[in-house]
Amino acid sequence: MTETKKYVRILKAPNKASWYANKIGQVFEVERDGCTYLIRKGPHHLKAVRQEDAELIVTEKRPAEVGERVLITEKPVRKDYEIYEPVTVDNVNIYGVESYKNGRPIFLNHYEYEVIVNNEVKNEEADEMNKMLVDQAKTVFERKDDKYFGYKSRLGDIVIGGAYSYAFVVHYAKTNEDVVIIPGDVNTVTTPVCTTEEERLWKPEKTAQERRDEIVEQAKADVERLRTNNRLWRTFDITFDINRESRTVEAAAKKVFSRTAFYGTAICAPDDCFNIHIGEAIAIHRALGLEVPDEYLNAPQPTEVRVGDVVLVDSMKNIQELKVVDDGEYIGTGEYKAALTSIAVTKNLIRIIDDSRTEVGEWL
The missing domain is CATH 3.30.160 (Double Stranded RNA Binding Domain)
Structure with a gap:
C-alpha cells in the first residue's frame, strides 16, 4: 500500500498572539488531525493549527508522472527551489523528475519529493485567479481522461458539452486567443493556454x-x-x-x-x-x-546508454562497474566490459556513472 502523508501550509492566523502568526506560508507535517491539525514541535510537544487557517496537502511516496504536482521534501542543492515548494513535473526518467522554473529545467531525484494527491483546502487567491481566467476567456475546455469537453465559447464555434480530441484542442489553442483548459484533476490550478505561450505549453519538450x-x-x-x-x-x-x-x-x-x-x-x-x-x-x-x-x-542525468559509457550493473547480486563497448568488440575474459545490447546493460543496469566517452571519437 502506498504511504501517504499530510502537511499543512499556514494561510492565516486568528490573531497576533497565535504561535503561527509569523509563519504564514510555511509548511509543516501533520502528526494528527481532527477538529484541528496537530503539528509536532518537539519530542513531547504538539501544537494545534485551526483547519480554517491552513491548506491541507496530502501526498504519496511514489515516482511521479508527467503533469503531476510534487512537494519537495528534501532540502535541494538547487538555489531556485525550496523545501516544501510544490512544483509540476514536466519530464520523468528512472532517476527522478524535471520541472521548470523561470524557464530553466531543474532535476529532482525521486527521494527528494512526494506526489501531491489532494489539496483539501484550496488557496483562496488561487481559486479567485482560476475563476477570473475562466470568466475572461473566450473559449474554455474541460479535460476528462483523454477527451476535452466544450465548457464555454464566446465565438460560437465550440459545442458546449461536445467532446474534442487532444489534437483538435492543440490546433485550436494555437490559432485562437484566450483559450483556457480546465485540467481533469480539480486539485491543480487552471492552465491558461494562448498563442503567446504555445511553444511552452504544447510543443513537445526535448528529452x-x-x-x-x-x-x-x-x-x-x-x-x-x-x-x-x-x-x-x-x-x-x-x-x-x-x-x-x-x-x-x-x-x-x-x-x-x-x-x-x-x-x-x-x-x-x-x-x-x-x-x-x-x-x-x-x-x-x-x-x-x-x-x-x-x-x-543542474544538467539532467543521462537516460540512454551509449558506447563508451561506464555503467553500474547488478550482476549475480554483485554490483559492478562496466564500460560499454560496441556489440562487435571482443570483451575478453576478466575485462570489465559489457556489450551495448548485453543483458548487463538492458536488464541489470542500475545507472550510468560516467558518460564522458573521451575515448570515443564521435557520439553514437
Whole structure:
C-alpha cells in the first residue's frame, strides 16, 4: 500500500498572539488531525493549527508522472527551489523528475519529493485567479481522461458539452486567443493556454538526454573558447587535472611569465553521472572567477546508454562497474566490459556513472 502523508501550509492566523502568526506560508507535517491539525514541535510537544487557517496537502511516496504536482521534501542543492515548494513535473526518467522554473529545467531525484494527491483546502487567491481566467476567456475546455469537453465559447464555434480530441484542442489553442483548459484533476490550478505561450505549453519538450547532449556540447565549446581566448591574449595558461576515481576536475589558470595561478574545482555529486566536459566547464569558470551557468550545475542525468559509457550493473547480486563497448568488440575474459545490447546493460543496469566517452571519437 502506498504511504501517504499530510502537511499543512499556514494561510492565516486568528490573531497576533497565535504561535503561527509569523509563519504564514510555511509548511509543516501533520502528526494528527481532527477538529484541528496537530503539528509536532518537539519530542513531547504538539501544537494545534485551526483547519480554517491552513491548506491541507496530502501526498504519496511514489515516482511521479508527467503533469503531476510534487512537494519537495528534501532540502535541494538547487538555489531556485525550496523545501516544501510544490512544483509540476514536466519530464520523468528512472532517476527522478524535471520541472521548470523561470524557464530553466531543474532535476529532482525521486527521494527528494512526494506526489501531491489532494489539496483539501484550496488557496483562496488561487481559486479567485482560476475563476477570473475562466470568466475572461473566450473559449474554455474541460479535460476528462483523454477527451476535452466544450465548457464555454464566446465565438460560437465550440459545442458546449461536445467532446474534442487532444489534437483538435492543440490546433485550436494555437490559432485562437484566450483559450483556457480546465485540467481533469480539480486539485491543480487552471492552465491558461494562448498563442503567446504555445511553444511552452504544447510543443513537445526535448528529452532529458537531448538536453544533456546539448549541455555537454555547450561545455566543450565553452572550454575551447576560454582556453583559446586566454592563449591569444596571453593572459592565462589553462590546464586540467582529471581524477576519475574521485570524480573531480581541477582547472589551473596560470599567469603567463609568472608563478601566480588561480584554481577552480568541480566535484561530481555521489548520485550524479560524472562527465569530464561538464566538469571542465565548471572548473574553468571558477578558476577564472566567472559565474558558472546554471545548466552545468543542474544538467539532467543521462537516460540512454551509449558506447563508451561506464555503467553500474547488478550482476549475480554483485554490483559492478562496466564500460560499454560496441556489440562487435571482443570483451575478453576478466575485462570489465559489457556489450551495448548485453543483458548487463538492458536488464541489470542500475545507472550510468560516467558518460564522458573521451575515448570515443564521435557520439553514437
